[in-house]
Amino acid sequence: MRKPPQILELILKGFLRYDDQEAFLGDFEERYTDTVNERGIFAGILWYLVQAIISVPRIIKNNYKRGTAMLKNYLKITSRNILKYRSFSFINISGLALGISCCLLILIYVMDELSYDRYHEKAENIYRIVTEGLISGTPLNAATTPVPAGPAITADFPEVLDYVRFFQDGCSVKYGEKIFDESDFCYADNSVFDIFSFELILGDRETALKVPYTLVITEEMAEKYFGDKDPIGESLRIDNNDDYTVTGIIRKPPVNSHFSFDILASFDTLYDLGTAKADFWGQISYYTYILIEDDADYLELNNKLIDASKRNYAKLMEMVPGAEVKNYLQPLTSIHLHSNLMGEAGTNSSIGFVYAFSTIAFFILVIACINFMNLTTARSANRAKEIGLRKVMGAYRSQLTKQFLGESVIFSLLSIPIALLIVNLAHPLFNNLTGKELEFAFTEMPGVIIALAVIIFFVGVISGSYPAVYLSGFKPVKTIKGELQQGAKHSVFRNILVVSQLTISVFLIIGSFIILDQLNYLKNKDLGFDREKLLVMRFREGTDRSRVESLKTEIRNLSSVSNVSVSSAIPASGFVMIDGFFPEGVSDNQSILMQRVFVDEDYVDTFGVEIIHGRGFNTEMGSDFDNTLLINEFAVKDFGWDEPVGKKIGEFASRELDRRNREVIGVVKDFHVLSLYDAMQPMTIALDWFDMRYITAKISTDDTQGLLRSITTIWEDMLPDQEFRNYFLDEFYNRSYTSEEKLSRIFRVFTGLSVIIGCLGLFGLASFTAEQRTKEIGIRKTLGSSLSAIINLLVRDYLMLVIFANIIAWPAGYFLMKTWLNSFPYQTSINAGVFITALLITASIAILTVSYQTLKVAFSNPVNALRYE
Amino acid sequence: MKILTRVEEFILLAVMHLKDDAYSLPIQKKISEISGENWSLGTIYAPLERLEKKKYLESYLSETTPERGGRQKRIYRVTRDGIKKLKKTQEAHNQMWEDISEPELKVKRT
Structure with missing residues (x-):
């Protein structure tokens, strides 16, 4: 069986x-x-x-x-309602869909930000060692460590399993006739393959980077240098000095990594080159990552590390009195969003952005949901009659509840497919906006879609609960007699919703204005020099002085070049050397950190730096070389000098130059050698040939293409072994504010969208109210009310809401934006205009949206209005 | 005064035929045999239920049998009302057939 x-x-x-x-x-x-x-x-x-x-x-x-039995009827009524009030349905559903799609887009962005470095299998156990300290009163916060930090820490603590060090170094790479400057050239220990999950496509992960002068390259690099040829065993000439052998091909790190590389060379090469010394704790320029055991406590290890630092840096601290240096750990996965130290390997984002964007996403979703609820409840008040009739015909209250809840849930869920469609269409625009290459694979994020569906479901339930719970409770006779038709009287709840929605809009408007203000302020602030028409060219440090000098002369001889200067740093480049100095009468024992720039005689003229005291470098005498200094205003104030010219400044002796005094011959007006993210610091400018790397031409022509062509020819002639790298300083400077620019753009776009969504809501609400008051207006007109009085009557309510929302949003906007501004050393002032503008914008938009409906009603013939029953 | 539908009539008659063994499967088999069409179980269940509701049928659960995996059968029996109804239907039938002679039923050749 x-x-x-x-x-x-x-x-x-x-x-x-x-x-x-x-x-x-x-x-x-x-x-x-x-x-x-x-x-x-x-x-x-x-x-x-x-x-x-x-x-x-x-x-x-x-x-x-x-x-x-009634299901078919319910569905029919629902679809009839959607079709009967087409514009209302359109406004309602599209508003919600727009809100959801904004929210989704931002969510995808935020998820990408949070995904950084998490693709490494051991990501949770990888930490970066960083260095914190105080040297001569100046804080040091570096993303890097000395060479021996990694090995020492791995040897000292059993819970540390392994370490890997990186050294980022741009250099020129030559293969046959091909020569390129590679900025993503990194030296790394072989353990990079054990700790990180970078994929080695070809080569042996045990030995690829063991031997000095070996390297692994990315597929793109292999293609670039070798084409179709097998790269393994080929050699590349680095910096025109040494030949390195290719031992492997590696997959380029994904975009969501906090650092990237194109070429990895064996770290031991650095010992051989003499760049790195295995036991020298004084050179803090190496990234060190460690892998710790699964069950090791990272905070405990952190404390132990701080103790060990005392031992490790003892020698260094002896050398520099008063210095204090220690190491601590950063979890790998927190670097992208939480770390902003000196010498980060790439531009990190900040958790602030993530919060800001999440807040915007949340706000927009709230606005859209409020809209939906407002419109749905407003519209459903019209259905009191239907409810009454259904009850007369024997509907249970529970059936009515189900019907209305179901209807509004269906209505709200309709917005999800539309939203997904919008996201799909808008995602190239969004990528453009954020500068990211984000994929929109919804199948890979079912959690998000489900969460969203749940939210929207509840929005539907809340919107449906007004007719479902409130209206269904009335006596049928009353509703059929029309006594309960006007939902407008129960509008306190609705007004609260409208005000909160407007408040969010006003806040976003204020925010985007202040961000824009700050951005313009940063871009247009007088930096203390003339940044227009400056062509910056970069040559390799250590290039022969004579070759650079003749290059300079050749460029100077071009008719469209009015000035040329060679220097170790240029204004607004974001990079400058910092050194310890001993200014006369200020400090004799302890050095004072100052920015240090080495220049030639033409520096002051080329950059248009103003000398406000004393004199500039004298070209003719030649006697200024090597023994004179210009300092900036800030230094003068800082040192409290009344008469700076003639004062002596001693130089820190650990450099190749011996400690000796240079005489101050002049004072320059403060100019920003870094960007406006950094506060002004004391600076010395010396006429000397040391660490030179920039050659800058002030040009006097609009034909930049032609000029670039002639300079390229000269360059290739004079420095054939170096790639011609150049940029215009003003463009470069503006680019340094990309993150603010991005924030500003995103803020503006989403503010605009939130205002549009808000408008849709107001429009729908206004048309509803106007319709409800048709009879009232008809009577008023019959009794002689003027057109303006009627418009006034209808618009006044909305204006009150707008003003109320502004009053709430102003202080909130002020304090939040003030907090944001405080993160900048140079900040624009918040003026009242921003708030007034926000009020005007919201008020005029509100009036515009409601007036269409209002005018339609106000102009209509009162006879029609009164006859509509 | 309604008469039974053909399906109802057939089912009632089948139940009467089958006596103590009148449950769904034999009913379906019987009807399929006589009509020459394959009636599915589904087409039997609904009228069975309807007839029971109209009180033309009554049912009880039988004892268990091994070939049904130890499950009970629902055995049907025609009620007095059911029998009256059947009679009425038969009469209606007969009247409809009355006066129709054999030759008229012959299929004409054209």
């Missing part, structure tokens, strides 16, 4: 009424047995399956007939 398949029996059982189960299943089983006996097991199962499937619809219908 065979039993039919359990699973099929369960299906049938699930749909059967309890009292029928026995007999029905018995019948099926008997027939099944017969079939099996007659035609075999397979036919039996097939028969049972077919029976099970074809029985289901009938059984369902029989069991749930009561509940479904």
Whole structure:
């Protein structure tokens, strides 16, 4: 005796009424047995399956007939309502869809930001060692460590399993005739393959970077240098000095990594080159990552590390009195959003951005949901009559509740597919806005979609609950007589919703104005030099002085170049050397940190730096070389000097130059050698040939293309072994504010969208109110009310809401934006204009949106208005 | 005063034929045999239920049998109302057939 398949029996059982189960299943089983006996097991199962499937619809219908009898009617009413009030439905659904799509887009962005570096298998156990300290009163906060930090810490603490060091170094790479400057050239220990999950496509991960002068390159690099040739075993000439052998091909790190590289060279090469010394704790320029055990406590290790630092840096601290240096750990996954130290390997984002964007996303979703609820409840007040009639015909209250809840849930869920469509269409624009290459694979984020569907479901439930719970409770007679038709009287809740929505809009408007203000302030602030028409060219440090000098002369001889200067740093480049100095009468024992720039005689003229005291470098005398200094105003104030010219400043002796005094010959007006992210610091400018790397031309032509062509020819002639790298200083400077620019753009776009969504809501609400008051207006007109009085009547309410929202949003906007501004050393002032503008914008938009409907009603013939019953 | 539908009539008659063994499967078999068409179980259940509701049928659960995996059968019996109804239906039938002679039923050749 065979039993039919359990699973099929369960299906049938699930749909059967309890009292029928026995007999029905018995019948099926008997027939099944017969079939099996007659035609075999397979036919039996097939028969049972077919029976099970074809029985289901009938059984369902029989069991749930009561509940479904009205379903068709409900669906019909819902679709009729959508079609009857087309514009209302459009506004309502599209507003919600727009809100959801904004929210989704931002969510994808935020998720990408949070995903940084998490693709490493051991990401949770990888930490970066960073260095914190105080040297001569100046804080040091570096993302880097000395060479021995990694090995020492791994040796000292058993819970540290391994370390890897990186050294970022731009250099020129030559293969045959091809020569390029590679800025993403990194030296790394072989353990990079054990700690991180970078994929080595070709080569042996055990030995690829063991031997000095070996390197692994990315596929792109292999293509660039070797084309189709097998790169393994080929050699590349680095900085025109040494040949390195290619031992592997590595996959380029994904975009969501906090650092990137194109070429990895063996770290041991640095020892061989003499750049790195295995036991020298004084050179803090190496990134060190460690891998710790699963169960190791990172905070505890952190404390131990701080103790160990005392031991490790003892020598260094002896050398520099008063210095204090220690190491601590940063979790790998927190670097991208939480770390902003000196010498970060790439531009990190900030958790502030993530918060700001999440807040915007949340706000927009709230606005859209409020809209939806407002419009739906407003509209449903019109259906009191329907409710009354249904009750008369015998509808239970529970049926009405289900009907209205269901209707508004269907309505709200309609917005999700539309939102997904919008996201799909808008995502290239969004990528453009954020400067990211984000993929929009919804299938990969079911959690988000489900969460969203749940939110929207609740929005639907809340919007539906007004008619479902409130209206369904009335006496049918009253509703049919029309006594309850006006939902407008119960509008306190609705007004609160409108005000909160407007408040958010006003806040976003204020925010985007202040961000824009700050951005313009940063871009247009007088930096203390003339940044227009400056062509900056970069040559390699250590290039022969004579070659650079003749290059300079050649460029100077071009008719469209008015000045040329060679220097170690240029204004607004974001890079400058800092050194310890001993200014006369200020400090004799302890050095004072100052920015240090080495220049030639033409520096002051080329950059248009103003000398406000004393004199500039004298070209003719030649005597200024090597023994004179210009300092900036800030230094003068800082040192409290009354007469700076003639004062002596001693130079820190650890450099190749011996400690000796230079004489101050002049004072320059403060100019920003870094960007406006950094506060002004004391600075020395010396006429000397040291660490030179920039050659800058002040040009006097508009034909930049032509000029660039002639300079390229000269360059290739004079420095054939170096790539011609150049940029215009003003463009470069503006680019340094990309993150603010991005913030500003995103803020503006989403503010605009939130205002549009808000407008849709106001429009819908206004048309509803106007319609509700048709009769009232008709009577007013008949009794002689003027057009303006009627418009005033209808618009006044909305204006009050706008003003109220502004009053709430102003202080909130002020304090939040003030906090944001405080993160800048140079900040624009917040003026009252921003707030007034926000008020004017919201008020005029509100008036514009409501006036269309209002005018329509106000102009209409009162006879029609009164006859509409 | 309604008469039974053909399906109802057939089912009632089948139940009467089958006596103590009148449950869904034999009913379906019987009807299929006589009519020459394959009636599915589903087409039997609904009228069975309807007839029971109209009180033309009554049912009880039988003792268990091994070939049904130890499950009970729902055995049907025609009620007095059911029998009256059947009679009425038969009469209606007969009246409809009355006065129709054999030759008229012959299929004419054209």
